[in-house]
Amino acid sequence: MSPQSGGGSAPPSEEASTRQPGAGASLAANIAAEVTAFAHEVGSSDPVTVVGAQTHWHVGGRPHAGTREVRAPAGVWEHEPSEMTVRCGAGTTVAELSAHLARTGQMVPLDPADDAATVGGVLACGFSGHRRLRYGHVRDLVLQTRHVDASGKVVTAGGPTVKNVSGYDLARLLVGSLGTLGLLAEVILRTLPVPAASQWLTGDGDPFAVFDLLYRPSSILWDGRRTWILLEGDPADVAAEASKLESAGFGPCDGPPTIPGHGRESRTPSGLRELAGTPGGWIAEVGVGLVHRDEPVQAALVSSTNAALMTQLKQRLDPHDRLNPGRRAW
Secondary structure, three states: OEEEOOOOOOOOOOOOEEOOOOOOOOOOOOOOHHHHHHHHHHOOOOOEEEOOOOOOOOOOOOOOOOOEEEOOOOOEEEEEOOOOEEEEEOOOEHHHHHHHHHOOOEEOOOOOOOOOOEHHHHHHHOOOOOOHHHHOOHHHHEEEEEEEOOOOOEEEEEOOOOOOOOOOOHHHHOOOOOOOOOEEEEEEEEOEEOOOEEEEEEEOOOHHHHHHHOOOOOEEEEOOOOEEEEEEEOHHHHHHHHHHHHHOOOEEEOOOOOOOOOEEEEOOHHHHHHHOOOOOOEEEEOOOOEEEEOOOOOOOOOOHHHHHHHHHHHHHHOOOOOEOOOOOOO
16 A cells, blocks of 8 residues: 555546546556545544445444534546446445446446445445345455545555455455545446346245355345345346246346345344244345344444454554544444
């Protein structure tokens, strides 16, 4: 990772560029003027918090009263379809990012409940969407970040290509940290092709049997009584998998159920079986282990070893607790 302060390049144009193979320099070649301006706004003295769309403002507690609010830069700045990478400001809404990528048949499966959420907000909360079963945790989509540290400097972490694997993985460490270790300014994300076909099905069948029956479903949701399945991919493959489900009593539906947003509980994937027969008000992600509940969930206890490690990291990266004071990521 490398800290930089001041300088910066000329700002990217307001209309994001979509580079063709071999056209221009690396996505990470320059620091956008917007990022440098954001660093100046964050400064190095008083308590500060980044405000996005506030769709998950309740997660981890609210910042202390009087904490100064700033907004991260927004905009899709560069897109390399052939490299399957995109560079954008952390304040960009998921809706804007998705619309831009859709023009070339690509996507980043962040999948927040409200696509008015910002990219930086989704990453800071570390909440993967309902397609995690197929696409993995949201942190796996992050290639490079630029964030502002507690001293007001711009820090670059990670690398701009999918092949980059070297160095300390500070970029992924920021995912789920609620802005307590650094304030996201810019990200480079891995893109994926938009599936050629997509089909939701629902029925009363056993969700665990469905998991064993299918090849790489994108989502299996279960509320203790009913199961919803999302199939994505090549049209012939989706049709073949859907046929298996229809033989088991499932049928097409318009989409998933409303996923509760007040509390999230993590279990082992096999531990979800214990939910059978329990009162409603929850939706479980089969194969993943997440349970979404209508009521707040008490945070799970962190081991003393992990708590000590995170406390040491916080003290090293933000010794005066000026980044999102009052919010707790662990």
